[in-house]
Structures are given as C-alpha cells and as structure tokens.
Amino acid sequence: MRAAVVRASDRQLRRRKLVGTIALGVFIVATLSALGVLAILVGDTLRDGASWLDWSFIKDLPSRRPERAGIWPALVGTVWIMVLTAAFTFPIGVGAAIYLEEFGGTGRLSRIIEINISNLAGVPSIVYGLLGLAVFVELASMGPSVLAGALTMTLLVLPVVIIASREAIRAVPDSLRQASLGIGATRLQTVWSHVLPAAMPGILTGTILALSRAIGETAPLIVVGAATYITFTPEGPTDRFTVLPMQIFDWISRPQADFHAIAAAGILVLLALLLTMNLAAILLRNYFRKNQNW
Amino acid sequence: MSVVPQLTSHNLDADLASANTIIEAAGVNIYYGDFLAFRDANLRVPEHKITSLIGPSGSGKSTLLRAFNRMNDLVPSARVEGKILFHGENLYDQGIDPVAVRRLIGMVFQKPNPFPKTIYDNVAWGAKINGYKGNMDELVERSLRSAALWDEVKDKLKSSGLSLSGGQQQRLCIARCIAVQPEVILMDEPCSALDPIATLRIEDLMRELSENYTILIVTHNMQQAARVSDMTAFMTMGEGRAGEMVEIGPTRELFTSPKNPRTEDYITGRVG
Numbered sequence: 001m002r003a004a005v006v007r008a009s010d011r012q013l014r015r016r017k018l019v020g021t022i023a024l025g026v027f028i029v030a031t032l033s034a035l036g037v038l039a040i041l042v043g044d045t046l047r048d049g050a051s052w053l054d055w056s057f058i059k060d061l062p063s064r065r066p067e068r069a070g071i072w073p074a075l076v077g078t079v080w081i082m083v084l085t086a087a088f089t090f091p092i093g094v095g096a097a098i099y100l101e102e103f104g105g106t107g108r109l110s111r112i113i114e115i116n117i118s119n120l121a122g123v124p125s126i127v128y129g130l131l132g133l134a135v136f137v138e139l140a141s142m143g144p145s146v147l148a149g150a151l152t153m154t155l156l157v158l159p160v161v162i163i164a165s166r167e168a169i170r171a172v173p174d175s176l177r178q179a180s181l182g183i184g185a186t187r188l189q190t191v192w193s194h195v196l197p198a199a200m201p202g203i204l205t206g207t208i209l210a211l212s213r214a215i216g217e218t219a220p221l222i223v224v225g226a227a228t229y230i231t232f233t234p235e236g237p238t239d240r241f242t243v244l245p246m247q248i249f250d251w252i253s254r255p256q257a258d259f260h261a262i263a264a265a266g267i268l269v270l271l272a273l274l275l276t277m278n279l280a281a282i283l284l285r286n287y288f289r290k291n292q293n294w
Numbered sequence: 295m296s297v298v299p300q301l302t303s304h305n306l307d308a309d310l311a312s313a314n315t316i317i318e319a320a321g322v323n324i325y326y327g328d329f330l331a332f333r334d335a336n337l338r339v340p341e342h343k344i345t346s347l348i349g350p351s352g353s354g355k356s357t358l359l360r361a362f363n364r365m366n367d368l369v370p371s372a373r374v375e376g377k378i379l380f381h382g383e384n385l386y387d388q389g390i391d392p393v394a395v396r397r398l399i400g401m402v403f404q405k406p407n408p409f410p411k412t413i414y415d416n417v418a419w420g421a422k423i424n425g426y427k428g429n430m431d432e433l434v435e436r437s438l439r440s441a442a443l444w445d446e447v448k449d450k451l452k453s454s455g456l457s458l459s460g461g462q463q464q465r466l467c468i469a470r471c472i473a474v475q476p477e478v479i480l481m482d483e484p485c486s487a488l489d490p491i492a493t494l495r496i497e498d499l500m501r502e503l504s505e506n507y508t509i510l511i512v513t514h515n516m517q518q519a520a521r522v523s524d525m526t527a528f529m530t531m532g533e534g535r536a537g538e539m540v541e542i543g544p545t546r547e548l549f550t551s552p553k554n555p556r557t558e559d560y561i562t563g564r565v566g
Contacts, residue, residue: 173407175403176410178365182396183419183470193423194409
C-alpha cells in the first residue's frame with residue numbers, strides 16, 4: 001500500500017523535476033541570446049574600427065580626410081555635458097527624493113507629484129529637446145551652448161534619478177529612523193546623518209546608470225542645436241559643442257567607407273566611456289556599502 | 295505555570311508609595327485614523343522605579359508606551375486625546391516640541407538598532423546633536439560603563455556597532471540612550487530578540503539603571519515583569535478591539551493577589 005503511494009508520487013516528482021529542467025534550459029537560452037547579441041555587436045564594431053583606434057584618433061580634430069580625422073572635440077563635449085548634467089541632477093534629484101520620501105507625507109498632492117514624475121520618465125527624449133530649445137536656448141538666450149545642452153539633459157534624466165533615489169531611501173529600514181528620532185534628533189538630522197548615508201549606494205548607482213543612458217542620447221541635443229562638425233573643443237559652458245553620438249552619426253552618414261570605419265572606432269570610444277562610468281558606479285557603491293550591513 | 299516572582303528587597307511597597315510620580319497618563323485615548331487603539335489609559339509612573347506594561351498581543355502595550363515620548367507622532371494617522379503629564383506638564387500641549395520630549399524620554403526598541411557607525415559614534419552622536427559640550431571620550435566611557443558594556447568594547451571602539459552580538463547591540467542602544475541623559479527610558483520588549491543569558495544581563499542592567507532613571511518597559515514575558523519591575527500594569531483587548539487598562543499595582547501584589555479576575559486568569563496562564 002505504502003510502496004504504491006511512494007511510487008505514484010515518484011512519477012509525479014519526476015514530472016515536476018522535468019519541468020524544472022526545461023525551465024532552466026529556457027532561462028539559459030534567454031541569457032545567452034542577450035549576451036550573444038552583445039558579443040556580435042561588439043565583435044563587429046571591433047573588426048571595423050579597432051585598426052583606426054589610436055592615440056591620434058582620440059586627440060585629433062575632425063577632418064574631411066578620414067586618415068586625419070579625430071574625435072577629440074566630441075569626447076570633450078560629452079565629458080562637459082556629463083559633468084554638468086551630473087552636477088545639476090544630483091542635488092536636485094536627491095533633494096526632491098528626500099522631500100517626497102521623508103517630508104512629503106502621503107496626501108493627495110504627493111500622489112499627484114509621484115504619478116507625474118513616473119510619467120515624465122516615459123516622455124520621449126526629443127520632447128525634452130524641444131523644451132530645452134524653447135526655454136534654455138531661446139527664452140534664456142543661452143544659444144546652442146554646453147550649458148543649454150546640459151540643462152536639457154538634466155531635465156531628461158531627473159525623473160529617473162528621483163525615482164531611483166526614492167527607492168533607495170525607501171529601502172532604509174525604519175528602525176534606523178526611529179533610533180535616531182528616539183534620542184531627540186530632528187527629522188533633518190536623521191535624514192542627513194543616517195538615512196542619506198545608508199541610501200547613498202543605491203542613489204549613486206541609480207544616478208550613474210541614468211547618466212550612462214543619457215550619454216548615448218542624440219535627439220534632444222540635435223534639437224537644442226549641437227553642432228555636427230566643429231573643429232574646436234569647448235572651453236567653457238557657453239561654448240558650442242558636439243557629443244560623441246552626434247559625431248558618430250555624422251561619420252556614418254557620409255558615403256566613404258573609411259568614414260564608416262572611423263564611426264566604428266568612435267563607437268568603441270563611447271563604449272569605453274560608458275563602461276568606465278558603470279565601473280565607477282560599482283566602485284562607489286561598494287565603497288559606501290563597506291561599513292553598513294543590516 | 296508558576297510566575298510568582300522571586301521577591302527581592304527592592305520591592306518594598308512603602309518605598310514605592312513614597313516615590314514621586316514623574317510621568318502620568320490621564321484619560322488617554324489613542325486612535326489610528328478612526329480606530330480606537332487604546333481607551334482611557336490612566337497610569338502614574340513612579341520616579342526611579344521600573345514599571346512594566348504586560349498583556350496579551352493586541353492589548354495596545356506598545357501603542358501606549360509610544361505615546362509617552364510622542365513616537366506615535368511618526369505615524370501620520372495616529373492621534374492622542376487626553377494628557378500625558380511629565381513633571382505635571384502636558385506633553386501634548388501646543389508648543390511642546392516632540393524632539394525635546396524625546397531627548398528627556400528616551401527609547402530602547404524591540405530589535406537592537408545600532409547605527410551603522412562605530413561603537414564610539416553610536417554613543418557620541420546623540421549627545422553631539424543635542425549640544426553636549428563636555429569631554430566626549432569621558433561621556434562615551436561613562437555611558438558604556440553604565441550600560442555594562444565598557445569592558446567588552448573598550449579595545450574596539452572604532453569597530454562597527456553592527457559587529458557586536460545581539461545582546462551587546464541592545465546594551466549599546468541603552469548606552470546610546472543614556473548618553474543623552476534622559477530622565478525616563480521607555481523599553482519596548484527590549485529582550486524579545488535576545489537569548490536567555492543576554493536577557494538576564496539586560497534585566498540586571500535595568501535594576502542598576504533604575505537608581506538614576508525611571509524605566510517603563512513593555513514585555514510579553516510575565517516572569518520578566520515579575521523579576522524586574524516594581525510596578526505592573528496589566529492591560530487587555532477590550533470592547534471594539536481597543537486596549538484597556540485592567541489592573542495596576544505593585545508587582546508583588548499584582549502577581550500574588552490580583553484584584554481583578556481577568557488579571558488572575560492571565561497571570562495563571564488560563565488566557566493569553
């Protein structure tokens with residue numbers, strides 16, 4: 001009697017294990033296909049562009065002759081835009097997240113703000129470009145400058161940074177806030193000394209990932225009026241500029257095959273910059289996490 | 295199950311009767327939104343004594359405890375009616391700053407919650423933000439000694455508070471609390487996450503602390519209330535699931551000759 005029960009369940013158990021094995025196979029295929037696509041893309045780009053990639057390519061100005069063309073102004077422009085965007089985004093985004101999480105309460109107004117921020121995160125980037133053109137370039141008469149570009153990019157990444165920072169702040173256990181408030185700390189002291197340091201790894205990761213998405217954005221900067229061909233590097237926030245993706249686009253749209261190869265080399269530079277930023281995100285997160293584990 | 299306390303000489307009723315009331319709940323109703331969580335609490339807490347709040351789950355012990363230092367303010371829907379009198383002054387009056395209240399009436403929580411900072415900073419931070427100007431090293435040492443933790447951590451003040459064991463963490467939280475020099479310490483089931491030996495250490499510590507501080511403790515553990523406290527208040531869930539006070543008395547009296555049959559049922563283990 002008992003043996004029959006065991007055998008019956010044994011068959012059922014084997015079926016469940018089979019389902020498990022099949023599912024595992026599906027997951028592995030899914031992971032490998034994502035990695036495979038990436039490998040093909042990078043491999044193809046390397047094959048086309050690696051031979052063009054040398055120090056003079058990085059340090060030279062663009063040229064009509066492919067063998068003399070370089071990417072320096074676009075690289076400097078991208079770094080300018082990223083640094084300024086980070087400088088604007090971080091305080092505003094974190095400040096807004098702190099307000100919404102720690103002080104804003106749960107009233108109707110907070111909910112409306114919350115829904116709107118989520119919606120803003122989904123607005124197409126070219127719309128931000130139009131807004132930047134109207135407000136920064138025209139209204140504030142900044143012209144097609146680094147500053148106008150950076151401010152436009154700030155608008156673009158701000159919702160994502162706010163959402164990521166809010167998640168990080170919300171993940172800080174309430175017991176930490178109570179510990180602080182329970183010994184007579186004010187809300188602000190609690191946030192500044194305990195909540196923010198504890199949330200910092202998550203906030204930094206979110207911010208840097210948002211910035212590395214923005215680094216590849218072209219559409220809003222085209223609208224703002226970034227140049228496609230400049231032969232000087234921006235020296236300050238009021239200068240005209242171009243960025244890596246626009247330079248790459250410019251080369252790809254030319255008929256000569258050599259320019260297509262330079263475009264591939266440009267993509268490699270962009271990828272390297274991106275990986276560096278992601279690496280920085282990981283290092284910063286580990287640094288801030290070192291002393292806190294609950 | 296026998297819960298008759300091992301009585302020690304500190305449980306002298308005369309001593310208890312002569313103690314001043316330092317903090318008092320007078321006709322306190324506590325609401326979460328429309329829900330009445332505690333009905334008509336009246337409790338006088340004697341100075342430099344240990345008063346325990348006991349009762350089954352849902353009887354509103356923690357809710358009532360948190361009313362004493364306005365921790366309930368942190369729950370947006372919470373509302374307190376009636377008076378909590380601290381040295382005769384109503385803590386819920388207009389113009390009373392809850393931050394100032396919590397400095398004078400500190401709190402130790404159920405789960406040890408040290409800051410993810412060094413042991414030294416755990417103790418020093420509260421004093422620093424409250425404007426302590428004296429010798430910080432001295433204050434840290436004195437607080438850790440008072441919390442019976444100094445000998446175990448004096449060589450590693452710069453290591454993380456989270457590297458300590460659960461019982462040590464809880465004593466660190468007590469040291470952090472007394473570094474601010476409060477008058478009253480509220481303890482919300484401070485031993486429920488600890489093993490029996492760590493629990494006994496905290497109980498010994500509470501007896502020592504009661505010479506200088508007034509302690510109000512919520513506990514699930516009747517033996518603990520019997521062992522450690524001078525006064526006991528028994529509460530239960532009443533009509534409409536609201537907590538209500540059943541009986542308050544000197545601990546020995548309440549455990550040996552309870553006046554209310556509901557108290558007797560609870561302490562003899564028939565309900566609860």
